[in-house]
Amino acid sequence: MKVHAAIRCQLLALVATTLGLLSSTGCHVLSPAHIPARPQYIAPELLNDSSSQVEFGEPHKVLDTAGWIWGIPDKILLWDHRVDNHQITAPTVETVASYLDENNLPHVKVRVNQYAPLQDFHRLRQNKTVAWPYRYTLGLLSVGGETILPGRFFGGDHFNPYTQTVHLYSDVPAIALHELAHAKDFTRRRYQGTYALAYMFFPTWHETIASRDVMAHLYDRHDRAGIIEANRIQYPAYGTYVAGTASWFIPGGGTALYYGCVIAGHANGRMLSRDVDQHLADYHQMFRSQPVPHQSVPAISQPDMSVPVPEPQPMWDESQLNPPRVSQAASNESPASNMH
Numbered sequence: 268m269k270v271h272a273a274i275r276c277q278l279l280a281l282v283a284t285t286l287g288l289l290s291s292t293g294c295h296v297l298s299p300a301h302i303p304a305r306p307q308y309i310a311p312e313l314l315n316d317s318s319s320q321v322e323f324g325e326p327h328k329v330l331d332t333a334g335w336i337w338g339i340p341d342k343i344l345l346w347d348h349r350v351d352n353h354q355i356t357a358p359t360v361e362t363v364a365s366y367l368d369e370n371n372l373p374h375v376k377v378r379v380n381q382y383a384p385l386q387d388f389h390r391l392r393q394n395k396t397v398a399w400p401y402r403y404t405l406g407l408l409s410v411g412g413e414t415i416l417p418g419r420f421f422g423g424d425h426f427n428p429y430t431q432t433v434h435l436y437s438d439v440p441a442i443a444l445h446e447l448a449h450a451k452d453f454t455r456r457r458y459q460g461t462y463a464l465a466y467m468f469f470p471t472w473h474e475t476i477a478s479r480d481v482m483a484h485l486y487d488r489h490d491r492a493g494i495i496e497a498n499r500i501q502y503p504a505y506g507t508y509v510a511g512t513a514s515w516f517i518p519g520g521g522t523a524l525y526y527g528c529v530i531a532g533h534a535n536g537r538m539l540s541r542d543v544d545q546h547l548a549d550y551h552q553m554f555r556s557q558p559v560p561h562q563s564v565p566a567i568s569q570p571d572m573s574v575p576v577p578e579p580q581p582m583w584d585e586s587q588l589n590p591p592r593v594s595q596a597a598s599n600e601s602p603a604s605n606m607h
């Protein structure tokens with residue numbers, strides 16, 4: 268017990284020191300960096316889906332309220348009431364549609380507060396860019412988990428690489444972008460099953476790549492409010508992964524380490540947002556002096572090019588969308604915990 272107490276004291280001292288350092292500078296570990304647009308490895312079968320790319324679950328007052336309550340700890344962790352609120356509004360959906368379109372991700376399904384395990388098992392079978400030994404072990408487990416512990420109640424925004432499906436339960440654009448960035452990242456990997464396996468051991472690698480792409484997406488648009496929101500959300504969420512990795516080396520860290528990293532993330536994100544205008548100016552100055560090729564629509568590397576390309580169709584059925592409410596994405600709140 269004494270050893271544990273000593274370790275915890277040291278950890279708290281470490282966290283306090285880190286917070287002190289962050290409060291004076293701010294660590295830009297998630298600086299903007301695009302995920303390369305090509306190559307892309309897409310299962311042609313996923314392109315033949317005749318349903319909308321963005322689908323919505325039917326609103327259910329009792330179930331959604333219960334899910335909102337269940338999500339309170341995550342709301343607190345990321346300090347945003349929109350986390351796992353099970354009521355996604357137009358601004359978030361429009362952010363999703365814009366990202367999907369601009370990054371050429373026609374094979375990615377987005378389920379907005381929707382429970383559709385049968386369709387997801389079907390997508391698992393279709394997604395042949397993931398080798399079958401992965402799909403019928405880890406993939407089956409992942410879809411089975413989504414079936415038994417439905418996010419429709421338990422929340423937990425995430426991207427499932429085995430089905431190429433993003434599941435959203437939070438009305439936070441930064442979270443939606445983050446999950447979509449994971450989809451973009453996986454799509455460029457030739458060995459997507461192996462990359463998914465690697466996530467189980469080194470998630471910080473994948474998380475860094477996705478988070479930086481979100482930042483680049485927002486910086487490109489001069490989206491000041493979006494950057495502030497992403498700083499507020501992504502850094503504490505990133506802290507949970509840093510804590511997971513750090514716990515390998517500090518096994519006695521426990522909850523002190525976990526919450527210390529989350530708090531450090533909150534502090535860091537807010538610190539960076541204080542200088543957001545300067546960061547924006549620096550970013551665009553850099554690209555003015557060193558132009559980067561625009562991310563044009565890439566050619567799709569398909570295993571079987573004989574598969575016909577489906578007719579373009581609306582990305583979602585607008586009649587299913589919750590009526591938009593006034594966005595409260597002001598600069599001093601935060602959301603999103605379950606970023607995978």
Ligand SMILES: [Zn+2]
Nearest residue numbers: 474477606607
């Ligand atoms: Zn993530």
